[in-house]
Amino acid sequence: MKVLVLGGSLAGLSAAMLLTRSGHDVTVIERDEPAPADKTGALNAWARPSTPQLHHSHVLVSGGVQVLRAELPDVFSDLVDHGANLISLFDYLPPGITDREARDGVEQIQSMCVRRPVIDWALNRAADRSGLQVLRTMARGLAIEGRRVTGVVTDAGLHPADVVIDASGRRSRVPRWLADQAIIAGESRSPCGCVYVTRAYALHGKPPPAPLMAGFGTALPAEGLVALVFRADDDAFTLSLSLHVDDKQMLITREA
Secondary structure, X not given: OEEEEEOOOHXXXXXXXXXXXXXXXXXXXXXXXXXXXXXXXHHHOOOOXXXXXXXXXXXXXXXXXXXXXXXXHHHHHHHHHOOOEEEEHHHHOOOOOOOOOOOOOHHHHEEEEOOHHHHHHHHHHHHHHHOOEEEEOOEEEEEEEOOEEEEEEEOOEEEEOOEEEEOOOOOOOHHHHHHHOOOOOXXXXXXXXXXXXXXXEEOOOOOOOOOOOOOOEEEEEEOOEEEEEEEOOOOEEEEEEEEEOOOHHHHHHHHO
């Protein structure tokens, strides 16, 4: 089966590699530049305009960790080898729980603390090792016969496919392309009323800022904002501020 995947970020590359390892002919269409050779370049010099939340706080919760272990063990090992922190939430039970004896399966409630660029970098490394075809071009529309999508039109031409997977994120143009052909209704969106500002900080060998790091992180509500402190890979953590879109005084922190 010929499969085209729109978007070469976390969802797109993961789906593409799993389909490739199941024997399908898969091509990823991704407009951003390839991943740098090393982790430092991924964190500091990788231009990713198509991934708006790239540098915000991230954590892989236990479900994601289990899938990564089972389905993409090479990616899991690569992340751990490059500083991703595995945190057992069992170690951070609330004080009121007195029965703290471990149970079978407790290893399944691990979270992985790692910055998003490192996750995508490890996925790109795995894609390169597996020979996954990634076409670096811009998707411009869908090829449609009747009410069936039969391919993708890009700046590099028409690419036929049996299946097209949209993994291009919240800025996806696929719903609009389909609506233009009266295949599905357009999207309905509702604003959330907040924006995020995030910075990453290095601890340089110091312990995490306890008690802020109770597990993979914590939320600190305050008047007019919420601060999210997340553990990250190596000796880093991220601080995200959730700000109201109408708070002009606090919004200047986006440029600080």
